[in-house]
Amino acid sequence: MAVYTHLGAEELTALIAQYDVGELVSAKGIAEGVSNSNWLIETTGSDSASSDGRGARFILTMYERRIELSDLPFFLGLLDHLSERDCPVPRTIHDLEGAAYRLLDGKAIALIEYLPGVSVDHPTPGQARAVGEALAQMHAASQDFGQTRANGLDIEGSRRMLAECGTPALASIDPALPKSLEIAARLSEDWPQDLPRAICHTDLFPDNVLMLGDQVTGMIDFYFACEDAMAYDLAVTHAAWCFDRTGEQFSQDIGAALIEGYESLRKLEPRERECLPILAQGACMRFIASRAEDWIETPADALVTRKDPMDFVRRLSFYGKAGSSAFAPSR
């Protein structure tokens, strides 16, 4: 949650002049994204587009870390593809030469549609149902995307990342953490390879969903999107939405509404349903691994809040014990 780069009026004005969006009116660095700097930009609006003189707003994203330049055409093309198919996803604003991204001081930047909505902290079943539906819509709309990207944080990638942290470092975070290494190895061996696939978000936490009431107005932050099993994406979303922050409290109602919303557009195959428990454990493992690595790499007195991997160790343990009952309809 930071803005890593300073951009003054002069640089922003010159940059905005490369797009058909009118003149710069305002720019505020926004505290979103951990690997990007983002600005909320207001302009006088496009001359050529159907402008009502109201001004227009955009998100300007500067890619700072972690993101490979070669992945940008996939991420930005995906936004355009999904947006054209009426998914609640921000489209990319292309520059006057038609490019989806530009380079500024050697860093890639993109201008992205601004969408209304606010992220919820305590979802209702109605909101969870809407998120499930939006996820299924996205899976369907991605089928003819034509580009693909491998999941670098699949179960084997997560296992390897945890192993590279090393047992002593993991134990220094929490004595119960190294046990995840064994579980990761077992999950990796048993991982289902035959499930139907699509482009998946794989990080659809509440803070990556904008809502107004029960309506999903935006799914954002697609920078982990990749091809994977659709049921895995649903399992990630289940783990992200159905617990309190620390993973101690599970809500059957939210989980049931999420799956019901998903199945209102795309019915799960029996084999997908059967695999949900292992997929959900794999989803937990992915966040345990990345959080453990971040924890070890971030100094304790750095002014950023480190996310505790144990929040997902608790979820992992829950899914291991609950099995298929975690995905049963609400009673």
Place this chain on the structure above:
Amino acid sequence: MAVYTHLGAEELTALIAQYDVGELVSAKGIAEGVSNSNWLIETTGSDSASSDGRGARFILTMYERRIELSDLPFFLGLLDHLSERDCPVPRTIHDLEGAAYRLLDGKAIALIEYLPGVSVDHPTPGQARAVGEALAQMHAASQDFGQTRANGLDIEGSRRMLAECGTPALASIDPALPKSLEIAARLSEDWPQDLPRAICHTDLFPDNVLMLGDQVTGMIDFYFACEDAMAYDLAVTHAAWCFDRTGEQFSQDIGAALIEGYESLRKLEPRERECLPILAQGACMRFIASRAEDWIETPADALVTRKDPMDFVRRLSFYGKAGSSAFAPSR
């Protein structure tokens, strides 16, 4: 530059309902302010105000550190007072009960008018002139404000703050820094006490001024505002606008334009003009002191950029050598 507190959709919706601004549409944490958390808020707009259905935008500020609750009526009342007198200053949005601020989880929050404009990095003389004019306008408009607040960071306060850092700690930042202690003592002894006063901003750096072209659209961040000599406020603004970041390059043109703009609305008295060199050195001392204290208190590996006090030691040295020539008209 951070958002220290998380506010979810539920809390924000409940908060916004306490104001006549319509319903919450969007909220983005913005990376502004070092002692506050700030959000750029969009709502559907007020029913009672002259709304054209376009929605309305506001800055929501949560006071996190450094600011005394007892000072808030002064700061927020000043915004309203100046805004009513057509100064480019955001007004405070009062809640349904008429209060300028509310408490949320024990922290004070205020809803503030959103103003267009962007902060410049490399001001032109035309822009500096506009800033000088806006400063003089503010000084004139504050004369009948009726509230006052002492300057806690006046020359004696700055000297004391530096002394409390201690010579070894100052020398550890830079061997040349402890010498500022002697200069501060001398400035404090010679400090003029008889200059005409007003409510002063005392922190009007370029990042606290929003501009569109040569127009000042907003002066913001009044949380150091206090009663002091008007010429001191002009000297602060001179030190803040007329140098490159590190204080190595001085621009006579920018300085001349700033003073010319100021004098287009309020002519400096001969005694004020005479005092500008010592006032500017006092202004430098204020930023040397606060930056030195922040430097010592901030761990070197914290993920925030510490501001180097030496940037203002260089300005101090410049003003000491240049004397009144630093404030002469452009040649």
